[in-house]
Amino acid sequence: MSYKAPVEQIDFILTHIVPFGELSRTERFAEATAETATAILSEAGKMASNVLAPLNMAGDSHPARLENGVLRSSPGFAEGFRAIADGGWVGVSADPEHGGMGLPQALNMAVAEMMSGACLALQLNPLLTQGQIEALEHHASDELKALYLPRLISGEWSGTMNLTEPGAGSDVGALTTRAEPAGDGTYRISGQKIYITWGDSDVTANVCHLVLARLPGAPRGTRGISLFMVPKLIPDDQGNPGVANSLKVVSLEEKLGIHGSPTCVMSYEDATGWLVGEENRGMAAMFTMMNVARLGVGMQGVGVAEAALQKAVAYARDRDQGGAIIRHPDVRRMLATGRAEVFAARAIGLACATAIDMARATGDAEQAARAALLTPIAKAYGTDVGIRVADMGVQVHGGMGYVEETGAAQYLRDVRITSIYEGTNGIQAMDLVGRKLSDGGEAAMRLLDEVLDGAKAAQAAHPDLAHQVWQAAETLREATLSLLERDMPQRFAGAVAYLSAFARVLGGHYHLRAALAGGEPHRAMARVFMARVLPRFAGDLAEAQAGLDDLAAISDEALAGDFAA
Structure with a gap:
């Protein structure tokens, strides 16, 4: 089975889970209607599925190479990039003054996810170009903008x-x-x-x-x-x-x-x-570029997870061991939890992008603070899910997953870098517990209030699911208040676990919304997330609250395996 862009799943999240519909009521994004979004997703999905996906294995087996100082790209990459550029996909969110579409980042990130799932190695080119466009739009002189932006946006450069x-x-x-x-x-x-x-x-x-x-x-x-x-x-x-x-x-x-x-x-x-x-002031300008790239990398993780999951499901349907292995309980567990986490990570990423768009369209400081809070979560959780699901895809394939011809291993090898570049996930977590909680936790508390309100509203329709989300959000609130009382080294020691807990609670929140808005498949997936993924937040918080003392007490020699001292 080849990759199929998840257009319907993305459309569902934009329509029912995140407040994307509010953007078309702003002056800046008046043209970003539901109909426009559906058309954009459909066309980008066709390009990703039909043009980029066939290049993925070729790029892996025939790497870019340097010959006498000249870069030679992988077979078909020039044609694939031209399809990206000619479709206007580099400039989805760029300023129309210089040739961009001027559409919301939420749509840009949705397109980025689909291109990443199709061919991550090629998608990295427009991702970095888009970040540069963003930096130049905000910081460059008018002369530099006039020279570089039209050519970057068109994909000429x-x-x-x-x-x-x-x-x-x-x-x-x-x-x-x-x-x-x-x-x-x-x-x-x-x-x-x-x-x-x-x-x-x-x-x-x-x-x-x-x-x-x-x-x-x-x-x-x-x-x-x-x-x-x-x-x-x-x-x-x-x-x-x-x-x-x-x-x-x-x-x-x-x-x-x-x-x-x-x-x-x-x-x-x-x-x-x-x-x-x-x-x-270069770091301020570079961070404009990096923040877009960080969210984009989170969506890369989601995209590769989706592709790896599709391949694993197709294999499980076809592989017969006393019946198709997709009916085996452990295989079904892997596929179901993988699908539940992909939904959660995608929703967090698109929620972050929508908050960025609302802040830009309205100047709302609370939306800007929400976008800032969600960025490290979206980057770290999206890429962690990408790695977990790609690893699971190899496991579902069994021995064949370890054989390159199936393509399952490539997803794991490709996605592994995403938790490292554009700021390691440890740096994202420290950013979350440090800079992003420097407001005394106000932005975090506003977001948790929304989660709690959503759980209360869902109580009548889904009492069990709603109670689990409410309880998790309340526990996370208490843990956040406790974390705020600690110094930075103590916070940093538990930062990765805290970010993971926050992501799982948000995932529960978005799955609960899906259970309310969707049909039985969404309700079934929500039950899987609540039963098998959300409960892990408690272990995350236990680690987050452990602090630094036990880690500091271990000598460097002991870490190296020398217990003689």
């Missing part, structure tokens, strides 16, 4: 994000890349960057790098970092790609998965760049 350096991974403030003023309004950029996704490309006419670098005399740490646009080919007076810039791809990383996506080591040697935003 592509964009990258250059943060990481050797020896300076998540500690971005330790970077050493330099930017020297050239005296003509440009800068000379020198340094090396690693892990640059789609750092070079033969599917677009130019590659535009957003590079973090430090100006002379800049403050130490992240406060002294600026952001620069450094194109592969310097545009001429007409905006066409001109002479080659002083940058190159040193090598391509050999990776566990996403082989079709070239992950580059980049070298800049007095390369010409242009300042984006203000001096020493």
Whole structure:
């Protein structure tokens, strides 16, 4: 069975689970009607299923390669990217002033999920370009916008994000890349960057790098970092790609998965760049790009989980061992819990995107706070579910899952990176318990109030399900208040578990809504989630409240297996 984009499932969530319908009542998104959403999802689904999905295994078995300094993409990727670009899918949420559709991020993220499920390695190209578009729209000068945005939005050019350096991974403030003023309004950029996704490309006419670098005399740490646009080919007076810039791809990383996506080591040697935003304010501009990318990565996890689950179900239906194995209790358990978690992760991601859209359309500070709170949850839970479900898909296939020809293993290898890049899931969890609770937990409490109100409203129709959600939300509220009384090291020690608990409670909330709005299949799936997934939140909270003391008491030698001391 080949991948089939889950158009109906996404449409159901946008229609019944998250407040997407409210967006069309705002001036900014007046055109984002239910009919428009359905049409967009349908067309994007066809492109993902029919054009991108057939490229997935080719990208895995025939990786991108570097030949004499020239990047060669996987077979069919150029045609696949052209289908993305020609369909306008790069610019779904981009400003219409520069050629974008101007549609909500909720639709953009739905499209991103479908493209990720079809071919994650190729989808990474437009994901990074969309993040760059977002950063330029908010921070670039009018001249840079006019030059770069139309070409990025059309897919004529592509964009990258250059943060990481050797020896300076998540500690971005330790970077050493330099930017020297050239005296003509440009800068000379020198340094090396690693892990640059789609750092070079033969599917677009130019590659535009957003590079973090430090100006002379800049403050130490992240406060002294600026952001620069450094194109592969310097545009001429007409905006066409001109002479080659002083940058190159040193090598391509050999990776566990996403082989079709070239992950580059980049070298800049007095390369010409242009300042984006203000001096020493590069991190603020880069975070605009990263926040979009983080939600997008969460939806990548959902997309791969959906694809892996479809493959596992198809195999379970066909595999006969005393009858089709889809009837075996343990196989059914894996498939049912996988499906329940995919629904929950998809709903959380689309709820986050809708909150982003409402904040932008209305200026509502509470919606902005909700979007900020949900972003690390959507990223971490979406990718954790992606890994769990892809791993489960291998298990359902049994020995054949460990054989590459089935394709089950590729999903697990591909999705494994998603919990690492764009901020590891541990960093997302620390962001949640740190920065996102810095308002005294107000945004979290407002969201939990909504969960509690939803449970009360569902009491008459589904008393058992509603009680489980209510009890879980109330317990999470108490745990959050307790967490707020702790210092940061104590919070950080339990942050991953706390985020997991929050995600499971939200998943219960959205499944309860689905049970009210949908038919028996949704009610059956809600019962599975409440019985087999939601109860795990209690164990998560127990770990979250354990704090740091037991971890601090273990010596480094003991961690290494030396118990002689």
